[in-house]
Amino acid sequence: MNVPPSPSRSCLRRSAGRIAAKRRGVAAVEFAVCLPVLILLVFGAIEAASFIFLKQSLNVAAYEGCREAIRSTGSNAEAQTKAVAILDARNVRDAQVRFVSGDVAAINRGEKVVLEVSAPTRANSPLAGQFIDNRDLTARVVMVKE
Structure with missing residues (x-):
């Protein structure tokens, strides 16, 4: 029976080097495909958190402004000042405060x-x-006004 000769060590090293190079190439392609998706997810999460913070800031400003307005001595100007101060403290830009019910003093x-x-x-x-x-x-x- 003829037994084929065993491969030499240098031949094994060359084939192992080719396999490692192929693996690095596959990893680079996977990284190139996945990186845009990961970046999109990170920036999307930052934007979503920003919008949640904005909505919460508006809620707090509206609540505190309305609390100021419902006092028996409250006025639109005092309530608006309170709401705008909260919005300024949270760096909310271009906000508008509006009294749907009209002049608080007349309520x-x-x-x-x-x-x-x-x-x-x-x-x-x-x-x-x-x-x-x-x-x-x-x-x-x-x-409800006090």
Whole structure:
């Protein structure tokens, strides 16, 4: 019986080197395919967190402004000042404070006071504001006047 000669060590090293080079090539291709998806996920998560923070900031400003307005001595100017101060502290740009129920001083005790605070997403986007459609986020709070 003829037994084929065993491969030499140098031949084994060459084939092992080719296999390692192929593996590095496959890893580079996988990285090139996956990197854009990973970047998109990271930037999307940052944008989503930014919009959630914006919505929460609008909610807090509307709540605190309405609390100021429902006091028996409250006025639109005081409530608006309170809401704008909160929005400024949270770096919310281009926000609008609006009293849906009208002048707070003219509202009787026990009636509803409605305050809306809105801001555009494009002006408050840290990353891709120019790539995402502009929308106005709005927070509305209804409280009964004291």
